[in-house]
Every structure is written in structure tokens, then in C-alpha cells.
Amino acid sequence: MNAVISPDNLDEIEAGIEAQINAAGDEAALESVRVATLGKKGSLSEQMKTLGKMSPEERQVMGPALNGLKARVTEQIAARREALKAAALEAQLVAERIDVTLDPRQTGIGRGRIHPISQVWDELSAIFADLGFRIAEGPDIETDDFNFTKLNFPEGHPARDMHDTFFLPEREDGTRRLLRTHTSPVQIRTMLKDKPPIRIIAPGRTYRCDSDQTHTPMFHQVEGLVVDKESHVGHLKWVLTEFCRAFFEVEDASMRFRPSFFPFTEPSYEVDIRCRRSKDGIELGVGDDWLEILGSGMVHPNVLANCGLDPDVYQGFAWGMGIDRIAMLKYGMPDLRDLFEGDSRWLTHYGFAPLDRPSLAGGLSR
Numbered sequence: 072m073n074a075v076i077s078p079d080n081l082d083e084i085e086a087g088i089e090a091q092i093n094a095a096g097d098e099a100a101l102e103s104v105r106v107a108t109l110g111k112k113g114s115l116s117e118q119m120k121t122l123g124k125m126s127p128e129e130r131q132v133m134g135p136a137l138n139g140l141k142a143r144v145t146e147q148i149a150a151r152r153e154a155l156k157a158a159a160l161e162a163q164l165v166a167e168r169i170d171v172t173l174d175p176r177q178t179g180i181g182r183g184r185i186h187p188i189s190q191v192w193d194e195l196s197a198i199f200a201d202l203g204f205r206i207a208e209g210p211d212i213e214t215d216d217f218n219f220t221k222l223n224f225p226e227g228h229p230a231r232d233m234h235d236t237f238f239l240p241e242r243e244d245g246t247r248r249l250l251r252t253h254t255s256p257v258q259i260r261t262m263l264k265d266k267p268p269i270r271i272i273a274p275g276r277t278y279r280c281d282s283d284q285t286h287t288p289m290f291h292q293v294e295g296l297v298v299d300k301e302s303h304v305g306h307l308k309w310v311l312t313e314f315c316r317a318f319f320e321v322e323d324a325s326m327r328f329r330p331s332f333f334p335f336t337e338p339s340y341e342v343d344i345r346c347r348r349s350k351d352g353i354e355l356g357v358g359d360d361w362l363e364i365l366g367s368g369m370v371h372p373n374v375l376a377n378c379g380l381d382p383d384v385y386q387g388f389a390w391g392m393g394i395d396r397i398a399m400l401k402y403g404m405p406d407l408r409d410l411f412e413g414d415s416r417w418l419t420h421y422g423f424a425p426l427d428r429p430s431l432a433g434g435l436s437r
Contacts, residue, residue: 081136081140084140085140085143085144088104088108088144088147089144089147091104091107091108092104092144092147092148092151093151095151095155096155097155097159098152098155098156098159101148101151101152101155104148105148108144108148109141109144109145109148115137115140115141115144118137119137119141122134122137183425184418184419184422184423184424184425185422185423185424185425186410186418186422187398187402187404187410187421187422187423188291188394188395188398188410190398190422190423190429191394191397191398191401192274192291192293192394193428193429194318194429195272195274195293195318195394196272196274197429198314198317198318199272199295199314201317202310202313202314203270204270204271204272204295205270205271205272206271206272206273206274207257207258207260207261207271207272207273208257208273208275209251209254209256209257209260209273209275210251211250211251211275211276211278212239212248212249212250212251213248213249213250213251213256214246214248214249214256215246215247215248215249217256217259217260218236218249218251218252218253218255218256220377221259221374221377221378222255222256222259222334222335222374222377223334223335223371223373223374223377224334224335228334235252235279235280235281236249236250236252236279236280237249237250237278237279237280237288250277250278251275251277251278252277252278252279253277253292253294253391254273254274254275254277254292254293254294254391255273255294255335255389255391257271257273257275257294258271258273258294258296258389259374259377259378261273261296262296262298262374262375262378262379262380263378263379267298267299267300267380267385267387268297268298268299268300269296269297269298269299269387270296270297271295271296272293272294272295272296273293273294273295273296274291274292274293274394275291275292275293276289276290276291277289277290277291277292278290287395287407287408287410287411289411290393290394290395290407291393291394291395292391292392292393292394293391293392293394294389294390294391294392295310295389295390295391296370296387296388296389297310297387297388297389298370298375298380298385298386298387299385299386299387300384300385300386302386302387302388303369303386303388304338304369304388306388307367307368307369307388307390308326308328310388310390311326311342311365311367311390312324312326315344315364318397318401319344319355319356319400319401321355321356321357322356323356323357324344324345324355324356325344325345325356326342326343326344326345327342327343327344327345327361328340328341328342328343328367329341329342329343331366331368333366333368334371335368335370335371335374335389336367336368336369336370336371336388336389337368337369337371337372338368338369339366339367339368340366340367340368341363341365341366342363342364342365342366342367342390343361343362343363343364344356344361344362344364345357345358345359345360345361346358346360346361346362347359347360348360352403353400355400362400364392364396364397364400365390365391365392366390366391366392367388367389367390367391368388368389368390369386369387369388370386370387370388370389375387395407395410398410402421404421
């Protein structure tokens with residue numbers, strides 16, 4: 072606006088400024104209009120400077136006219152700025168609108184999945200913690216003494232051959248370490264370190280030279296141990312029945328205990344659970360068939376004595392089961408080897424939401 076303002080063209084100039092204000096499409100454009108009009112060197116500001124050169128009579132007319140125009144322009148700019156802010160907010164709300172009737176978009180952690188083995192490990196821990204057991208751990212590389220001898224496997228015993236052991240190279244003293252074939256050495260370490268009463272579970276990796284649809288060279292096992300002065304077979308049966316009822320989430324976990332042989336327990340039992348087999352799979356807790364799920368028994372007196380416990384004073388029971396196997400049974404996975412393939416598609420199908428931690432109160436397998 073370069074025209075000199077006079078009472079005759081005041082309305083025309085004001086209309087031009089108003090048109091520029093209304094034409095501003097955003098706050099940046101509006102700010103340019105403000106600076107060009109009201110800034111230090113703006114058109115209205117320059118006209119205000121001419122008041123000092125006017126005669127008193129002219130100043131008396133133009134002073135109020137210019138101040139009034141300046142006030143109206145300021146108000147128009149402020150109103151336009153508020154309108155632009157409201158329009159920008161509306162556009163943002165439309166662009167970022169969320170339909171709350173739809174499932175939320177998955178974040179990175181939402182797309183992740185807990186592996187079934189980790190899930191079952193947590194489920195086991197939750198159940199046995201509720202029964203008063205604590206978790207005990209031990210090394211994967213063990214001595215022959217802890218893995219076999221103290222568990223009542225004498226030298227040359229045929230049961231040693233049944234375990235298909237991975238032995239490490241012989242050491243200078245003639246001994247050889249090995250990859251543990253079960254988590255039973257954790258029981259030995261616990262009995263050597265702690266005084267009864269003992270109530271532990273020992274989950275962990277184990278290793279045997281075997282590979283097929285139901286066996287892998289590395290697998291996961293959980294064992295349990297109770298040692299005190301009063302435990303008996305009835306306690307063993309109750310613990311295992313309560314575990315199976317909670318883990319498989321069935322009201323009636325009918326169990327069958329068959330006599331068997333394990334060097335470290337006497338008497339020993341293979342434990343079966345009632346099931347019904349069909350083309351769709353295995354349904355546990357009902358039917359007329361049986362499925363073997365674990366081994367158990369009363370701790371052999373020789374094992375107690377090997378750990379410095381008097382078998383005339385203390386007795387106990389123990390059991391062991393494959394974590395991979397019971398995971399397959401519960402969640403319908405047909406091939407054990409798939410657990411270790413690292414296939415993201417398989418994990419998406421069989422995995423669990425990362426924030427749904429299993430608990431007896433909230434549900435194990437939500």
C-alpha cells in the first residue's frame with residue numbers, strides 16, 4: 072500500500088487491506104500482511120509518521136482516522152489468525168482421526184510373540200510357585216559324577232548308554248565333562264548345598280544325541296524334587312495331579328501311575344493322563360485312552376546317601392518331564408523340530424502376546 076491516505080480514500084485502502092487479510096491462506100501469509108501493514112516500515116506505520124508534518128487542522132482529522140484504521144486492521148488480523156488456527160486444528164484432527172471401533176494398530180512390541188517354550192516355562196513356574204516350590208538352576212556342562220554317579224548310575228551301568236551322551240574331550244586328569252542329559256544334576260547340587268526341607272523345580276536345557284519328529288539334540292526339561300521327613304507317594308500323586316489339572320486346564324485330570332525303573336528313584340512310576348484320540352488330535356482329561364507324559368518316583372536311598380543325607384531320616388520324591396513335549400500336547404504342535412526352526416510365520420501362529428504373562432489368577436494361556 073503506497074497510496075497516501077486521505078479522508079477520501081480511507082475506505083478504499085481499508086478494503087484493500089481487508090482483502091489481503093482474508094486472502095492469507097495460512098499464518099505465515101497472514102504474518103506477511105501484518106508486517107507489510109503494521110510493521111516498523113509497514114504502510115500504515117509510514118503514514119502514522121506523516122502526522123507530525125501536518126497542520127493542526129489536518130492532524131485533528133487524520134490522527135483519529137489513522138488510529139481507527141490501525142485498530143480495525145489489528146482486530147481483523149487477530150480474528151483471521153484465530154480462524155486459521157481453528158482450520159489447521161480441524162485439518163489435523165481429520166488427518167489423525169482414530170476409529171475407536173477398530174482394533175488398535177500394533178506397535179513393535181504388539182507384533183512380537185513369546186515363543187511357546189518360554190510361555191510354557193512361565194506357566195510351569197507360576198503353577199509350582201503356587202504349590203510352594205522355588206526354581207533351582209545349574210550349569211549345562213556337568214561332571215560325570217553329578218550327571219550319573221551320584222544319581223545311582225554305577226560305572227558300566229546300561230542306563231548310561233540309554234542317554235546318548237555328548238561327552239567333551241578328555242582332560243589331563245583323565246576325566247571328561249559332558250553336556251547334561253537331564254536337569255537331575257541340579258537336584259544333586261541342591262541336596263549337597265541346602266538342608267531339608269527341599270522343594271524345588273529345575274527347568275533348563277538338556278542334551279542327547281537324538282533327532283527325529285519327537286526328539287532333538289537339545290531340548291528342555293523340568294524336574295521337581297521334594298525332600299523332607301514325611302513325604303510319601305500320596306504327596307507325589309497329589310502334586311502331579313494338581314499340576315496337570317492346572318497346566319492342561321481340565322477339571323478332571325485322571326492320572327495312572329505304572330511301575331517302571333529309573334536308577335535314581337525306588338519305587339519308580341511312569342505317569343499317564345487320560346485322553347481321547349481322534350483325527351483332530353488329542354483331548355486330555357476325557358476318553359478311554361492313556362498318554363504317557365512324565366516319569367516319577369521316590370528318591371532312591373543311595374541318592375540321598377550320596378548327597379550326605381541320612382535315608383533313615385529323610386525321604387523324598389522327584390519327577391521329570393519334557394517342556395517341549397507338554398507344550399506340543401497343550402498347544403497342538405505336530406513336530407518338535409519346528410520349535411527350533413526360527414520360522415517367524417510359525418511363531419506368529421503359535422506364539423503368545425508379549426504382555427500377557429501367565430498367572431493362575433488371570434489365566435495361564437489367555
